[in-house]
Amino acid sequence: MKTNSTNLFWTSYADLMTALFIVMLALFILSYKLFQDRQGELEVLASQYQKIQEIEAALSALEGEYFRFDSLNKRHELNIDIAFKSGKSEIAPAYYDKLQQAGKTLTNTIKNIRTDQQVKYMVVIEGMAARYTNERDLWKNQSESERDFTYRLSYERALALYKFWENNGVTFDRNTFEVIIAGSGFFGAGRYTGTSEARNKRFLIQVIPKIGTLDKGKP
Known part of the structure; x- marks a missing residue:
């Protein structure tokens, strides 16, 4: 047992x-x-x-005649001082030639980058607006309606640049580019301050490489 x-x-x-x-x-x-x-x-x-x-x-x-690199914020900006009329988004004819050349420089530089991987580029065109510096108008910088207006205004400035490029032979192939139109109004990183506030009437260009594919959305 x-x-x-x-x-x-x-x-x-x-x-x-x-x-x-x-x-x-x-x-x-x-x-x-x-x-x-x-x-x-x-x-x-x-x-x-x-x-x-x-x-x-x-x-x-x-980097050169048409673009400069902002090393602090890791982005490019147009090296062309655009002087918009206050509250307006129309681009003056005096800037047409330089803006057209800048657009061609942007697209040609990217197209000439050789890579063995599938790479797409997100191009963000960001418009900006200058704050009020006149003492009697300083209150507008705190006004909600005025801030909303400058968001729209800066967006319209960016859109004006994109449409100008589109109408003047600067094309962004959808197989290579995704273009984002944006406006930061009174805000955004890397703004000019003090006596240089007026220089914020400008465009910023951010080029973001992405390995793989970008969702083009449904047709």
């Missing part, structure tokens, strides 16, 4: 150890697979990051 009990114990113990071994083996295989998958994801991300760094370096070719 004692022998049978002992045999039963060792049989059960062996079965238990076998089951535990199988569980541990399964967990090891699963962990190894997850590690391999994670390692693969990290390698892809590292490759994409390196490619974006290379593209951003290539975009330095924009």
Whole structure:
């Protein structure tokens, strides 16, 4: 009787150890697979990051007569001082030639970037507006209705630039570009202040490379 009990114990113990071994083996295989998958994801991300760094370096070719790079905010801005009439979004004819050349410089620079990966470019055209500096009008800078007006105004300025480019042979191929029109009104990063406030009547251009595809939306 004692022998049978002992045999039963060792049989059960062996079965238990076998089951535990199988569980541990399964967990090891699963962990190894997850590690391999994670390692693969990290390698892809590292490759994409390196490619974006290379593209951003290539975009330095924009810098020159028509664009300057804001190193603090990591973006480009038009190197053309546009003087809008107060409260207006129309671009004066005096700036047409330079703006057209700037647009061609932008699109040609991006088209000439060679890469072995599928890269799209999000181009953000941001219009801005100057705050009131005349003492009698300072209250308008705190007025909600005035702030709303400058949001619309700065957006319309950005839209005016996009339409000007569109009507003058500067095209943004949808297979390469996604264009975002924006207006930051009195706000936005990297504004001029003090006696240079009037220089905020300007455009900012942000070029954001994206590895992969951009959702074009439904036709």
